Amino acid sequence: MNNSSVDILSSKSSSKILERAFDDMISIAEEELWVSVEFIHGFNSFWCATPEEELDGYEFIGIIDIGDDLPLIEKLGALAHEVGHCLHHKHKQFSPVNDVMFSESIAWFLGYNWFFDKGIIISMHEYQNQMAHALELYRVELG
Numbered sequence: 001m002n003n004s005s006v007d008i009l010s011s012k013s014s015s016k017i018l019e020r021a022f023d024d025m026i027s028i029a030e031e032e033l034w035v036s037v038e039f040i041h042g043f044n045s046f047w048c049a050t051p052e053e054e055l056d057g058y059e060f061i062g063i064i065d066i067g068d069d070l071p072l073i074e075k076l077g078a079l080a081h082e083v084g085h086c087l088h089h090k091h092k093q094f095s096p097v098n099d100v101m102f103s104e105s106i107a108w109f110l111g112y113n114w115f116f117d118k119g120i121i122i123s124m125h126e127y128q129n130q131m132a133h134a135l136e137l138y139r140v141e142l143g
């Protein structure tokens with residue numbers, strides 16, 4: 001994909017552009033990672049891996065829940081982050097590493113890059129703000 005013609009997605013993008021990009025992100029994630037993207041009330045988003053014993057080769061490997069009350073641009077960021085959790089989960093060497101701050105940080109990194117390589121580019125400034133806010137909540141929670 002030619003990145004020179006790709007819009008950088010931000011809160012200043014039109015809702016039409018953001019909606020299209022979000023739909024593309026969902027399709028790509030569902031097709032390439034075998035996850036199911038669903039919506040839940042509220043502002044929180046989650047990744048939930050299918051338990052090992054329930055995997056039979058035809059099931060989704062996990063579910064991504066996106067908080068439906070998030071501003072649209074933050075839904076894109078949240079989906080990138082949750083995809084990052086999925087990529088971490090699938091990673092041969094790092095999958096067993098379950099330190100919370102490590103997995104939260106790496107998920108932001110991996111998901112962003114995964115979509116970036118597919119020409120879906122979220123404003124780094126806005127993504128970083130969303131990430132910093134989320135990581136701060138974990139830092140407070142973990143004390």
Ligand SMILES: [Zn+2]
Pocket residue numbers: 081085104107
């Ligand atoms: Zn997370």
